[in-house]
Amino acid sequence: MSTLTGCIQGIGVLGPGLADWSAARAVLAREQPYLAAATVLPPPAVLPAAERRRAGRVIRLALAVGAEALGAATAASGVADYARLLPTVFTSSGGDGDNCHELCVTLASGDRQISPTRFHNSVHNAAAGYWSIAYGCTRPSTSLCAGDASFAAGLLEALAQLAGGTPAVLLLAYDANYPQPLYARRPIPDAFGIALLLVSADSGAGLPQLEVTLSSAPAAPMEQAALESLRASIPAARGLPLLERLAQRRAGTVVLDYLDSATMAVGVQP
Amino acid sequence: MMRSTPMSPLALTHFTATSCLGKGLAATRAALQQSRSGLSPCCFETVQLATYIGEVEGLDAVEMPPQLQRFDCRNNRLAHLALMQDGFDAAVRSAIARFGPDRIGVYLGTSTSGILTTEIAYRHLDPLTGALPDGFDYKGTHNSFSVADYVGRLYGLAGPAVALCTACSSSAKVFAAAQRMIGAGQIDAAIVGGVDSLCLTTLYGFHSLQLTSPEPCRPFDATRDGLSIGEAAAFALLERAPADTDPAAILLLGAGESSDAYHMSSPHPDGAGARTAMHDALTAAGLAPGDVDYINLHGTGTPSNDSAESRAVLGLFGDATPCSSTKGATGHALGAAGALEAVICALALESGLMPGGLNVRQRDPQLALNYLTQNERAPLQRVLSNSFGFGGANCALLFGRAA
Numbered sequence: 240m241s242t243l244t245g246c247i248q249g250i251g252v253l254g255p256g257l258a259d260w261s262a263a264r265a266v267l268a269r270e271q272p273y274l275a276a277a278t279v280l281p282p283p284a285v286l287p288a289a290e291r292r293r294a295g296r297v298i299r300l301a302l303a304v305g306a307e308a309l310g311a312a313t314a315a316s317g318v319a320d321y322a323r324l325l326p327t328v329f330t331s332s333g334g335d336g337d338n339c340h341e342l343c344v345t346l347a348s349g350d351r352q353i354s355p356t357r358f359h360n361s362v363h364n365a366a367a368g369y370w371s372i373a374y375g376c377t378r379p380s381t382s383l384c385a386g387d388a389s390f391a392a393g394l395l396e397a398l399a400q401l402a403g404g405t406p407a408v409l410l411l412a413y414d415a416n417y418p419q420p421l422y423a424r425r426p427i428p429d430a431f432g433i434a435l436l437l438v439s440a441d442s443g444a445g446l447p448q449l450e451v452t453l454s455s456a457p458a459a460p461m462e463q464a465a466l467e468s469l470r471a472s473i474p475a476a477r478g479l480p481l482l483e484r485l486a487q488r489r490a491g492t493v494v495l496d497y498l499d500s501a502t503m504a505v506g507v508q509p
Numbered sequence: 510m511m512r513s514t515p516m517s518p519l520a521l522t523h524f525t526a527t528s529c530l531g532k533g534l535a536a537t538r539a540a541l542q543q544s545r546s547g548l549s550p551c552c553f554e555t556v557q558l559a560t561y562i563g564e565v566e567g568l569d570a571v572e573m574p575p576q577l578q579r580f581d582c583r584n585n586r587l588a589h590l591a592l593m594q595d596g597f598d599a600a601v602r603s604a605i606a607r608f609g610p611d612r613i614g615v616y617l618g619t620s621t622s623g624i625l626t627t628e629i630a631y632r633h634l635d636p637l638t639g640a641l642p643d644g645f646d647y648k649g650t651h652n653s654f655s656v657a658d659y660v661g662r663l664y665g666l667a668g669p670a671v672a673l674c675t676a677c678s679s680s681a682k683v684f685a686a687a688q689r690m691i692g693a694g695q696i697d698a699a700i701v702g703g704v705d706s707l708c709l710t711t712l713y714g715f716h717s718l719q720l721t722s723p724e725p726c727r728p729f730d731a732t733r734d735g736l737s738i739g740e741a742a743a744f745a746l747l748e749r750a751p752a753d754t755d756p757a758a759i760l761l762l763g764a765g766e767s768s769d770a771y772h773m774s775s776p777h778p779d780g781a782g783a784r785t786a787m788h789d790a791l792t793a794a795g796l797a798p799g800d801v802d803y804i805n806l807h808g809t810g811t812p813s814n815d816s817a818e819s820r821a822v823l824g825l826f827g828d829a830t831p832c833s834s835t836k837g838a839t840g841h842a843l844g845a846a847g848a849l850e851a852v853i854c855a856l857a858l859e860s861g862l863m864p865g866g867l868n869v870r871q872r873d874p875q876l877a878l879n880y881l882t883q884n885e886r887a888p889l890q891r892v893l894s895n896s897f898g899f900g901g902a903n904c905a906l907l908f909g910r911a912a
Contacts, residue, residue, distance in 0.1 A: 241694045290773075332652065334674075339627075346709045347631035358714030359774040359899055362620060363653055363674030368900025371770040377782055379766035380902060381682060384653035384672045392671045395695075396686060402693035420640050421627075424647040453611070453669070453695075500667035501611070 242450045242506070243398035246443025247435055247485070248407070251307030253300060254278055254431035254469060254476065259307055266466075267479075267486035273465050278430040285319070285373040293356050294369055295335045300432045301366035301413045302373065308409060308434035322374035325436075326400060328410045329367045330383040330393030332474040333425065335360055336417035366413070389414070390433070390478040391497040394505075397437050398451055407438045412475040431473040433482065447485055450506035458496040481505055518760040519688055520750040520911075523600035525591060526852040528741035528839045529563030533594030538856055541864045544884060546838045548725040548737050553707050554625075560721040563739025563840025564707060565590070579649035580659040582623035584706040588656050591704070591742035592663070600746055601664055601700060608697040615670035616687040617657040618679025618703035620844030620898075622672070623650030625708040656704045668696050674844065676898030677807075679703055680743070681847025684906050685764035687747050702744035703848035711738055711843060718774060726810035726841070728834035728866055729819075729880045731873040736809040739840025743848035745855075756912035759855040762796070762891065765789030769901025775813055776897060780821025783807075786903040787825055787893065794907045798826045800891055801907070803863045805850050807895040808834020809841050818895065819876035833881040837867030847896040847904065854892045854908045861886045 250260045256276045257263040265271040280299040283291055285306065294302075305327075309318045333339075338360045345353050359365070364382035371380060385392035390412045397410040413432035417425050440448060459480045461467040466483075469476045477496045484493050488509040497503040525533055529547030530540035540547065548561040571586040592598050604613055630645045649655060654672045661670040669690060673683050680703020687699035715721045715738060722735035750760055767789065769782035776783070791798065804826070807818055815834075822832065835853050842849050857863055865883040872880060891909040 243693060243695065293773075332654075334653070339624075342710055342714075343627055343631040346628050346713060347634075351709065351713050353710075353713050353717050355714075355717045355774070358710070358717055361710060361714065362676040362899045364676060364898070364900040364902055365773070367675070367768070367902065368773050371768040371901055372772070375770050377768050377770050377785060380675075380768045381673060381686065381766075382675050382900075382902070384674055385670065386648060386652050386654035386658065388654075388670075392669070395669055396671070396689070399686075399689040399693045399695065403689050420634060421647070421651075424641060424645060425652075498661070498667075498670060500661070 242452045243402055244440045244448065244450050245398045245401045245437040246440055246446035246448050248438045248443065248446055249308040249311030249436035251304035251434035252482065253304050255429045263482065264486040267483045273463055275465060280430060286369060290369055290372060293360060295338050295360060296415045296430055297331065297335045297413055298366045298369045300415060300430050301329065301411050302370060304413065304432040304434035305370060305409060305411045308436040312436050319374055323376050324378065325376065325407060325409045326378040326405055327367060327370060327380040328393050328397045328408060329364065330389045330412045332384060332386055332389045332414050333417065334363045335365060336415060336421060340418045340421060387474045388497045389474045391495050391503040394451065401437060401439045406442055410435045410437060412478060414473050414475040427473050431469065431476045433475055433478045448508040452504050453501045454494055454504035456494045456502055456504060458494050458502050485509055518750045518762050519691060519747045520754060521745040521759045521761065521855055522748050523597055524745040524852050524855055525595040525597040526741065526743035526849050527565060527591035527594060528842060528849055529565060529739055530839055532590065540838060541862060544865060544867060546725055546867050548840055556709060556712050558712055558716055559723045561725045561737040562707060563737060565740050577659060577662060579646045580655060582626045582650035584623045584656055584704055585659045587706050587740060587742045588659060588704040591744060597744055604698045604746060605664060610665055611667040612697040613666050614668045614687060614690055614696040614699040615657045615661045615666060616673060616683040616699050616701045617660065618673045618683045618844045618847060619653060619656050619705050620674060620676050620679055621705060621708050621710055622653045622655050624710050625706065626650040628709045660700060675902035676900060677843050677846055678896040678898035678902045678904040679844040679847065681896035681904035681906055682766060684761055684851065685766055685904065688761060688764060691749060698746060698748045700744060701747050703845035704742040705842055705844035706740040720811050722810060725868050726836055727868040728808035728810040728836055729815055729873055729876055730869045731871045733810045733812060733815060735811055737840040739842045741839065741842035741845040741849045743845060743852045745851065754911040758911040759858055760909050760911055761906065762909045763790045763794030763907040765793060765905045767903045769903065771901055774899050776817040778817055780817035782901055782903045783818055783821035783895065783897055784825050786905040790893065790905040790907045801830055801893050802887065802889045803857060803892045804830055804832035805854050805892065805894045806832050806834040807897045808836055810836060815876060819878055822878055828877050829879055831863050831879050831881055831885065833864055833866040835864050850894045851906060854894045857892055858889050858908060858910050861889050863887065
């Protein structure tokens with residue numbers, strides 16, 4: 240299979256004990272110890288007031304990591320202008336689990352009158368919708384789900400867009416925990432998101448470069464047990480081995496989990 | 510004006526659709542020719558709403574393969590039933606023999622996957638612990654990926670597989686995603702399509718937004734008052750079109766995608782995003798508005814959609830291009846609507862039949878399009894299909910005959 244390529248212009252990370260890319264980079268490079276802590280989601284200040292009230296946890300998560308990735312590529316004042324121009328690839332295993340639970344509770348009750356806001360927030364592309372409204376971005380956006388394979392599926396789609404001539408695309412991978420009783424059947428422990436601002440290899444001189452191909456090699460675990468636990472339990476965190484490579488500035492190939500039938504080999508030139 | 514290089518066209522070498530119009534292409538074709546609607550008063554499950562739905566009959570009797578029982582739910586049954594029509598199953602197996610299982614992708618749109626199973630499971634939580642029933646299988650039924658996972662496993666595929674979930678444009682955008690992956694040389698063919706099935710979330714949800722009509726939906730009628738929810742599964746096998754393509758082959762000529770950036774559940778009133786998607790589909794194909802012979806509208810029958818879409822089409826195409834919505838016949842199959850209407854477009858190209866929009870009592874004079882309310886026939890070379898979803902996710906697909 241031919242390879243797909245792209246360069247990373249910006250990274251956003253938010254998860255348990257990983258407050259942003261700067262903190263995550265230090266942990267992944269083993270400059271700082273990993274200290275487990277619940278994910279703290281910032282309020283979605285970029286949204287208009289009406290939407291801000293309606294934005295659930297996955298939306299706040301996606302908005303936060305996306306903005307961080309763009310902030311790495313432009314001055315803080317330029318994030319909104321950049322976001323307005325960028326096509327986006329959103330990928331998540333489960334979407335908004337809290338919202339899904341509330342809908343199912345209401346629909347199982349005697350009074351099935353569900354809230355219109357809960358209903359429109361139930362679509363898998365809710366985060367993409369809020370993102371586009373927040374930044375006035377009318378560029379194409381897609382929202383994917385490949386279960387546990389969602390991170391790699393999103394990376395594949397984003398790189399295929401670059402291959403098709405799109406100069407830059409923002410990938411946002413994010414998952415959050417369900418409440419009970421769904422949590423017992425889908426035990427995602429906490430919210431975790433990764434955003435990658437990807438640009439074509441032509442325009443990415445000097446930036447870390449990726450070369451992706453499907454593989455049959457087994458996926459690599461994380462070096463640190465606590466991070467391996469995150470990787471194995473949160474679909475969006477299946478991208479952590481790639482971030483580990485980037486943090487350690489080590490060239491070589493890292494294999495990410497994808498489908499049962501294939502893994503994804505990512506050649507990294509930091 | 511500079512014109513970009515057209516994308517290399519892909520052929521829809523096989524396709525099929527199952528909806529409330531019937532199982533497979535023959536039933537679909539017959540219903541369209543007879544201007545027959547598949548909508549009926551809602552008596553689905555325990556739902557008590559005064560509305561009409563487009564229900565697929567016989568799903569309770571569909572048997573899933575023994576090794577894939579964990580995927581058993583209404584949505585995957587509908588997928589399985591549809592795959593077994595029109596020789597589509599054999600066409601997939603033939604493609605695997607030609608290309609290999611790792612060179613075929615699965616790109617399927619859905620909005621609610623097997624959520625009906627979860628909705629029913631929530632009525633049967635353990636009274637002491639609150640736990641879901643033992644038989645509940647999250648991955649096999651609830652997760653949005655379930656249907657793409659099911660189809661991949663049914664055929665033992667090892668290429669890329671993904672569910673695309675942008676609400677009511679999901680299974681239009683799969684054509685664009687698969688085209689990108691074929692264009693990038695990652696796969697040689699793709700099973701694209703959409704599968705969405707009736708559930709309480711969408712029936713009560715659209716009702717909560719006051720968007721369900723108490724009657725069969727009446728797109729483009731002056732007093733239209735909402736949509737009728739349907740269910741459907743539609744699939745196409747996409748491959749590169751060879752240089753010596755059969756003149757009768759149906760091609761995907763271009764796709765355009767955009768975001769409204771306006772509101773989560775209301776379209777931009779001027780249809781700005783819709784217009785961009787249509788414009789970009791034309792640009793991708795290297796064509797002009799005058800090259801399009803028929804437009805299959807999103808046409809849901811809600812006051813706001815039809816008004817916004819009409820403005821968008823009028824602005825780009827003017828008022829001459831024949832167009833119609835087929836949702837008066839099929840209902841709005843939500844995440845399956847894009848693929849279902851892609852198949853209807855393919856049938857239109859094959860037969861020259863432009864299906865008249867059903868249930869119109871009086872055309873809305875504000876919607877100044879050449880909206881067909883009767884079937885018409887004409888030699889069709891190129892047709893456009895519109896799909897717009899919640900969150901402002903728009904997609905337009907341009908299909909054509911090879912010659």
